[in-house]
Amino acid sequence: MFSWTTFGDSFIPLLWAARFTVLVSGLGILLGLVIGALICAAALSPMKPLRLFAALWVSFLRGVPLLVQLLLVYFLLPVIGINVPALVAAVVTVAICASAYISEIWRGAINALPRGQTEAAKAIGMAPLPQWTRIILPQAVTMSLPALINELILLVKASSLVSVVGIMEITRASQAQAATTFRPLEVYLAAACIYLAINLCLAGVGRWLEHRMAV
Amino acid sequence: MVRASSVEIRKVNKFYGPFHALKDIDMSIEPGKVTCLIGPSGSGKSTLLRCVNFLEEYNSGEILIDGELIGYETAGGKKMSSRRLREMRRTIGMVFQQFNLWPHMTALQNVAEGLIRVRGMARAEAETRAADALEKVGLGDRMGNHPSRLSGGQQQRVAIARAIAMEPRLMLFDEPTSALDPELVGEVLTVMKALAAEGMTMVVVTHEMGFAAHVADQVAFMEQGELVAVDAPANILHHPEDPRIQSFLRTYHERNSF
Ligand SMILES: Nc1ncnc2c1ncn2[C@@H]1O[C@H](COP(=O)(O)OP(=O)(O)OP(=O)(O)O)[C@@H](O)[C@H]1O
Numbered sequence: 001m002f003s004w005t006t007f008g009d010s011f012i013p014l015l016w017a018a019r020f021t022v023l024v025s026g027l028g029i030l031l032g033l034v035i036g037a038l039i040c041a042a043a044l045s046p047m048k049p050l051r052l053f054a055a056l057w058v059s060f061l062r063g064v065p066l067l068v069q070l071l072l073v074y075f076l077l078p079v080i081g082i083n084v085p086a087l088v089a090a091v092v093t094v095a096i097c098a099s100a101y102i103s104e105i106w107r108g109a110i111n112a113l114p115r116g117q118t119e120a121a122k123a124i125g126m127a128p129l130p131q132w133t134r135i136i137l138p139q140a141v142t143m144s145l146p147a148l149i150n151e152l153i154l155l156v157k158a159s160s161l162v163s164v165v166g167i168m169e170i171t172r173a174s175q176a177q178a179a180t181t182f183r184p185l186e187v188y189l190a191a192a193c194i195y196l197a198i199n200l201c202l203a204g205v206g207r208w209l210e211h212r213m214a215v
Numbered sequence: 216m217v218r219a220s221s222v223e224i225r226k227v228n229k230f231y232g233p234f235h236a237l238k239d240i241d242m243s244i245e246p247g248k249v250t251c252l253i254g255p256s257g258s259g260k261s262t263l264l265r266c267v268n269f270l271e272e273y274n275s276g277e278i279l280i281d282g283e284l285i286g287y288e289t290a291g292g293k294k295m296s297s298r299r300l301r302e303m304r305r306t307i308g309m310v311f312q313q314f315n316l317w318p319h320m321t322a323l324q325n326v327a328e329g330l331i332r333v334r335g336m337a338r339a340e341a342e343t344r345a346a347d348a349l350e351k352v353g354l355g356d357r358m359g360n361h362p363s364r365l366s367g368g369q370q371q372r373v374a375i376a377r378a379i380a381m382e383p384r385l386m387l388f389d390e391p392t393s394a395l396d397p398e399l400v401g402e403v404l405t406v407m408k409a410l411a412a413e414g415m416t417m418v419v420v421t422h423e424m425g426f427a428a429h430v431a432d433q434v435a436f437m438e439q440g441e442l443v444a445v446d447a448p449a450n451i452l453h454h455p456e457d458p459r460i461q462s463f464l465r466t467y468h469e470r471n472s473f
């Protein structure tokens with residue numbers, strides 16, 4: 001028999017645990033945007049070593065599963081004498097992993113701009129900085145929004161992986177809850193509802209942004 | 216009357232890898248004169264035009280705007296500083312086949328942007344000037360529209376306004392009407408004729424032979440990277456001596472007759 005009480009009661013600890021899910025994916029994407037921008041700049045730079053570095057960064061981080069990256073960081077940090085809370089390590093790892101995807105999203109958006117856009121700016125004598133801030137970036141950011149929201153939704157789901165380093169986010173909390181109630185179905189269903197609610201909100205925000213920024 | 220530039224093109228060569236795109240081009244353009252560049256596709260018209268404001272780098276020879284070399288410090292020497300190049304480009308307007316308006320800005324912002332970011336004007340003053348430029352091309356009532364809400368002809372007129380708002384002394388046009396539906400060509404040509412009548416130096420790559428015949432002071436015919444002839448419009452368009460020009464015009468007339 002499906003226990004509606006257990007299902008309903010599960011929401012309290014799981015919603016409380018959701019703060020870590022939101023924190024890890026939220027901070028992860030914010031930090032990921034910053035690092036992603038730097039990696040993207042390196043990838044587009046005229047300097048070959050920088051481009052090489054960006055290429056290596058992207059291919060390593062996209063080629064190794066996040067779960068393995070988390071475990072690597074978690075066990076590597078103490079070895080090299082860095083002692084940080086698991087949460088910090090998790091956020092940074094998630095951000096670094098996201099930065100690889102985000103830099104590719106931005107590189108794609110920038111490269112998709114027709115060459116005529118900057119040529120028109122050059123032709124009137126515009127300097128490189130305003131070319132970037134006024135012409136290229138506003139268009140590239142708008143163009144990349146759907147992909148960035150998509151990336152954020154992926155991160156919310158991927159944040160379940162940080163449970164391996166002991167962070168009590170939704171997935172880990174539901175495992176614990178399932179073990180104490182002996183009602184895994186109800187608990188995991190509640191967890192699914194929470195993930196779904198978060199991601200539907202994000203998708204909604206994404207559509208709203210797209211609509212607002214369309215001209 | 217506007218202050219108009221002269222253009223002097225001397226022995227200009229341009230290579231794309233091994234491909235010789237411009238071969239020893241020589242041409243003089245006097246202040247206030249209109250030069251039309253015609254010729255078959257791939258003959259190097261756009262390449263030559265784009266060398267004039269150094270959007271394309273030429274490999275040898277010189278291009279002088281008002282006697283001043285563009286792109287290089289000395290002929291065959293090292294490249295001029297990017298700051299100096301930007302200064303020279305401020306006085307050279309360019310209009311592209313695909314308009315190249317900035318889609319995230321309104322017509323007014325498209326025109327004001329250069330005045331603010333390049334000329335360093337305050338926004339209010341820039342917008343007043345931009346509005347004047349848009350009035351001049353007949354778009355006083357469309358200033359708040361984004362490019363996507365304008366017809367091709369209107370977009371191209373915004374692009375012309377964007378260029379003339381910078382008060383150029385030379386205007387370069389690369390097939391400004393080729394992307395337009397036939398019924399929209401006229402409104403753009405009208406604006407260009409008015410600009411020519413004001414005494415602007417203009418170099419126009421075009422397939423509009425009527426415009427070349429009636430507005431140009433000289434017509435230059437290019438083929439395979441060579442400047443075959445530069446002469447008065449009638450001598451090129453009505454009584455050409457060179458068989459290459461004759462055959463080009465024959466193809467043109469055949470395509471346009473029905
Ligand atoms: N970036 C480039 N790299 C290599 N070749 C190029 C490049 N740009 C132009 N070319 C070549 O140079 C030649 C001249 O090109 P250009 O665009 O100047 O011709 P055009 O006379 O303007 O032709 P159209 O009427 O089709 O616009 C062509 O053969 C073209 O293929």
Ligand SMILES: [Mg+2]
Pocket residue numbers: 260261262389390
């Ligand atoms: Mg061309």
